[in-house]
Amino acid sequence: MTDSLQIKSGTFYAVLNYKDKNGKRKQKWICLNLPEKNNKRKAEQRLSELLAENEGTAYIEPAKILFCDYVKQWVEASKDNVQVTTYDNYVYMLNRHIYPYFKSANLPLNKITPSVIQKYHADKLTEGLSPNTVIKHHAIIRTTLQQAYKAKLVKENAADLVEKPKRTKYHGNFYNAAEMNALLAVAKGSTIETPVFLAAYFGLRRSEIIGLCWDAIDFTSKTLTVRHKVVRAKKDGKMTIKATDDLKTQSSYRVLLLDDALLAYLKTVKAQQSYNRERNGNCHNHEYDDYVCVNEMGDLLNPDYVTSAFEKIIRNNGLKSIRFHDLRHSCASLLLALGYSMKDIQEWLGHSNYQTTANLYSHIDPKNKQNMIQGLSNALTI
Numbered sequence: 001m002t003d004s005l006q007i008k009s010g011t012f013y014a015v016l017n018y019k020d021k022n023g024k025r026k027q028k029w030i031c032l033n034l035p036e037k038n039n040k041r042k043a044e045q046r047l048s049e050l051l052a053e054n055e056g057t058a059y060i061e062p063a064k065i066l067f068c069d070y071v072k073q074w075v076e077a078s079k080d081n082v083q084v085t086t087y088d089n090y091v092y093m094l095n096r097h098i099y100p101y102f103k104s105a106n107l108p109l110n111k112i113t114p115s116v117i118q119k120y121h122a123d124k125l126t127e128g129l130s131p132n133t134v135i136k137h138h139a140i141i142r143t144t145l146q147q148a149y150k151a152k153l154v155k156e157n158a159a160d161l162v163e164k165p166k167r168t169k170y171h172g173n174f175y176n177a178a179e180m181n182a183l184l185a186v187a188k189g190s191t192i193e194t195p196v197f198l199a200a201y202f203g204l205r206r207s208e209i210i211g212l213c214w215d216a217i218d219f220t221s222k223t224l225t226v227r228h229k230v231v232r233a234k235k236d237g238k239m240t241i242k243a244t245d246d247l248k249t250q251s252s253y254r255v256l257l258l259d260d261a262l263l264a265y266l267k268t269v270k271a272q273q274s275y276n277r278e279r280n281g282n283c284h285n286h287e288y289d290d291y292v293c294v295n296e297m298g299d300l301l302n303p304d305y306v307t308s309a310f311e312k313i314i315r316n317n318g319l320k321s322i323r324f325h326d327l328r329h330s331c332a333s334l335l336l337a338l339g340y341s342m343k344d345i346q347e348w349l350g351h352s353n354y355q356t357t358a359n360l361y362s363h364i365d366p367k368n369k370q371n372m373i374q375g376l377s378n379a380l381t382i
Helices: 042-054 067-081 084-105 112-126 131-150 177-187 193-202 206-210 260-283 303-316 326-337 341-348 353-364 366-379
Strands: 002-008 012-021 024-037 223-227 229-235 236-245 254-257
Touching: 002 042, 002 236, 012 042, 024 042, 024 254, 024 341, 042 112, 067 084, 084 229, 112 131, 131 177, 131 366, 177 193, 177 303, 193 206, 193 260, 193 303, 193 326, 206 229, 206 303, 223 303, 229 303, 326 341, 341 353
Parallel strands: none
Antiparallel strands: 002 012, 012 024, 223 254, 229 236
């Protein structure tokens, strides 16, 4: 068997030349799911592995490739091409659901039919997974099969012939102004006072809040720039945190304006941190001096800690149960109640497109509803 590496559309392919059972020469292109940049060594290693696996034999046909193994390869290869949180979600869905299911079925790649995928959907819905979660599973399965189709390992993408579950529209819990003020009051003085404040006023994502640095706040121009985040990530099998400038979408990079009250609050937080550094002396952690959301000893707040501490504050003070992320939705609903447009809110929250904002918040737009009922009242006589 002879071999070579080729690049097509910026991606490495292994090209295997072999003879079939009739002695006829054949050639097979296999997508390695590795971008051209900085991946030549990995591609060479993968090519060597393919040759070692098939030494002395013809190329292993799709009938010999288990679908569960092919999906696993695709997920592992996606690591360098997606955000850390996205990859972690892929790994969870693979290990918890997709791989065990198809491993037990022992199905080769070329035996994945629309009916097989449809049954997977039905079985997972029966297990209690939401339609939206199953749709995410479907996306992984479909993308994997699309890679197989491009590599000519399957004749068609069976996932394209499957009807996905109907997506359920999210209707989260929102706080009104009175509830938000009650929350801000009980959060004052707690370890997560600042994260709650930032979520309530700016609708920032948890990752954006913890990633906020002092150099992103311009006290002269009265602006706050969202350009950095901190997320949960796995390293060597252990959960840790990762700081990055790679935000969710391009629209996530945004500049928000501050008024005098907001500036005064942030100046107070910064002054308190300076005091803590002097008081703690050599015991203080200076690694995160540039960050806004740190504890008294200078440690950066952990994303999971913020979530659990928030749940505790809600529970201990008898407030309506919401998630920390729902403060982002609550901020949007308050802006709607104040009469701001969906376009304004899209830009404030950093949504990538108008439709995302409209899908989430159109059902709570009191201004539109008021205009509708007023129009009907003017047109009709009771």
